[in-house]
Amino acid sequence: MSAVELVGLRKSYADVAVLDDFSLRVNQGELVTLLGPSGCGKTTTLRCIAGLERSERGEIRIGERLVACPERGVFLPPNRRDIGMVFQSYALWPHMTVFANVAYPLRVRRRDRRERNRRVMEILDMVGMDRYADRSVTQLSGGQQQRVALARAMVARPAVLLFDEPLSNLDAKLRRSMRREIRDAHDRSGATSIYVTHDQEEAITLSDRVVVIRAGTIQQVGTPKEIYTAPATRFVADFIGFENLLTATVTEARDGSTAVKLKSGAGPVWTSKGITRAPGTEVVLAARADELEIGSLGSPGAPCDAPAAAIPGVIRSRSYAGGRVEYLVEVDGAPVVVRAPDAGAASSLLDVGSDAWVGFPADAAVLVDDDNAEPAPQAAEPAVESVPVQGST
Amino acid sequence: MSTATTDRRAPARRARVAGRRWPSPGLILLCLLSLGLFVWPVVMLAYGAFRTVPPGFGPARWSASGFTATLSSSAVWHAFGNSLILSGSTVLISTALAVYLAWTVTRTASPLRQIVTPMAVLIFAIPPLFFALSWAMLGEQPVGLVDKALHAVFGVAPLNIQSWFGMIGVSVLGATAAEYLLLLGPFLALDPSFEEASLVCGASRLRSFFLIELPALAPSVLGVMILGFVLGMGLLTVPLLLGEPAGIYVLPTAIYRDYQAVTPANYAGASTLALLLVAVVLILVALQTRLLGRRSFTTVTGKSSRRERLDLGWWKWLGTAVILIYGLLALVLPLGQFVLGSLESYFGVYSHLSLNNYSTVLHTPGTSQAFETTLLVAVVAGFGASVLGVWVALTAQRSASRLRRLPDLSIWVLWAVPGITLSLGLIWAYLSVPGLRSLYATQWIVLLALIVGTTPIASRAITGPIGQISRDLEEAARTAGASGFRATTGILLRLILPSFVVSWFITGIVSSGNLDIPILLASPTNQTVPLLAYNQFNDGSLSQAAATFCVLIGFVAAVLVLAALIRFVLRLRAAGRAPGLPALRRPAGLPGRSR
16 A cells, blocks of 8 residues: 655646646545646546656656656556556446456456455445446446446555546436445545545545645645635635635734725724735635625614624625525625525515625634636536447448 | 437437427438339349349249249359358458558557558549459569569469459458448547556556457447448459459359340349348348347547557557558559559550550540549439438438338348349339339439449438437527528538538449449440440450549549548638637537537
């Protein structure tokens, strides 16, 4: 069993760098997710580790072995790296049965037939596919194919398991249950796993550590909790699901807490989370819609229930969001999303067009660096389509 | 895979739910046309085997005597056995070679691999008659080029081209190109992750090819083999030129002799032989269906393949050597012999080279007429076959009626009557219909027969691309406010157009080189170029035959170059419009998502 280490990796297609000076260490037995939008280079990284892609510069080590280093002319082909991989399209061979697919890694490793049969049935039993051993893989459902692909990747007990967006072709419910199975399988195997996904929820719930990648460079590495609660940059905050990202300026810093004012001068908002910067520095105030408060500013003269750290705005739209009510509030010329608990009574709802305040409870917001990130694309990557071509007759 | 199959069926199912119950007049017309054009000749072939009166003459008299006499003749079974040997060995050798070439081109870094596809296209475009003629000339003792070269090197010429060896060898040269072109698509389309998965499982690249890729391609390879076997059984030209002089008869030459060389023509005998051929084809198709069902393992993925080529070390030169030898035998030598032969005043006399043969060919009324006829039938037959192909494919995929599959199935029937069998069936079919009888021995009957004969090719070239045009595209046009007519012409037909043009090219070229149909249906006053060249060869005017063929090949080459130029310009324009869009590289600009 081995750690995986990447040092100064570079890879480009047609002079466009997909990976640049990419370094990462994945410890023995760890499950690390590479998270990022499409085209950020996460799949390329995985394929470089597998040896399906040749990096142009840098070192890749699996355990003690140097498997790729173009500078020294080292390149170990994929079949000699002792890895297992689950493909996005599953890549199950259609001319073989479930059993034959799973037995293949043992077959090419020339394992004894008795041991091979025992091990294949053991792993098929583990993924709950033992009853389907003699089926053709083309007769299986998506989730079943996924299990077979997982079994095939693990059957030879490789030191490293690689997952290339394995769940992106499954429906939401199946995805959640398969996620648990993959985690269990990883824990039982003791292998070092690297998992590529563009789904932040998957990354957060599945991994020991998350690596957020943007345009071929690492943005942040941390535990799921660190990434979820304390994103380092505006890009990471946006990608990990912070709906509100407001440009702000630090006004005061004391006892580990920082006060910021929004562009219009509204504020201050205090928080102890995220980065600390000297007064006058421009930062981004990141906040999740669920953690903000909202209330009516009332008509002129009416009593106002706004707390001190509240910022005035105008409600632009209102929609029901399953147990909560989602408001889009224009604050400081920018839209702010707030999801408030649905009190049930129609009278408690705030009207579109009315003045409202948005409250930032202590530590509800996180300060992050502004890296001028474009908002991360929301859309998932298109699923790989599989279309039969005209069979020649 | 399984999901994809349902995707493909979905439009038809949707159409059936939403559609009408009664077939439209257009569909009825197409059904009648298909039955008349495609099924009728095959039915008439069976009918002819039991009729003792030649076609077109009445009253009909019936007897099984011709049928039984033919089947009890040992010569017939001998020819049948010869056909099986010729076709079987040709297919085995050419498939091995075609798979090796396709693998070399798609997977290895062998130098010169880029020339294989253009070479194969050229060889495919040159009629089989050309190879038969040129190799007959190359091996002609004692004056052929190869014969002379062997003499110079070994002192003796062990090569007798008019033999089993020559027949199989020359058939392999042509068949390899066609099979390579058919295999190239599946080889390229095979999901690269199949190989990658095998690599990460610990298998080497070579091992992955034999354990994973080749088995996954097996249905395609087997399909190509069966098609090659069927076409080989119907191959007339090579056995006619290289086998018959050595006394080797196969079914097609036996049919031709029964029809042509005996007076009165033994129609019943020829038809019986043809039925024998049909029976073999049907058995093969049944076998294929039984072995494979309708499975096709080949899948295309949205991911562009960025696979690396196999590093074979010194073995890569083996691929280059095979490519070079194949190019030499299949193109350079035959073409060289032809050009040289066409310049000789008398074949085999290498002095006094001149262009006299060309001026004779171009200025003799009978021969210049042959070029006009060939041009006419090639262009019109190709167009007609492609129109039929589009119509039939559209009907099968878009119509709601139960009859929608009938025209398509009728075309499939034609695969059972390869080469000269079809010509014989067409004679029966047209001569038994009073109105059509007057067409006999005109160029129109040749034209009609070529349309029928090439429609299966057009249909194959068009059905696939049309099937990939999603019905959503038309529905989007309809919801955007276009009328049904407008959606069909502006969206659907526009998307079909590239495939249509490709089909027209292929069928036109195939028509221009076809000998099987004119050899039975044309008269001396309206012969086509292949028939003319064949007759010149038979009369001993080898040099003139060479000149005739050189003009035809020059013409075909010009068409190919023109086609390549048009494609190049269109690609440039497309690239200008959407730089770097890989989707445009898909044939026919088909819709499809890619990363």
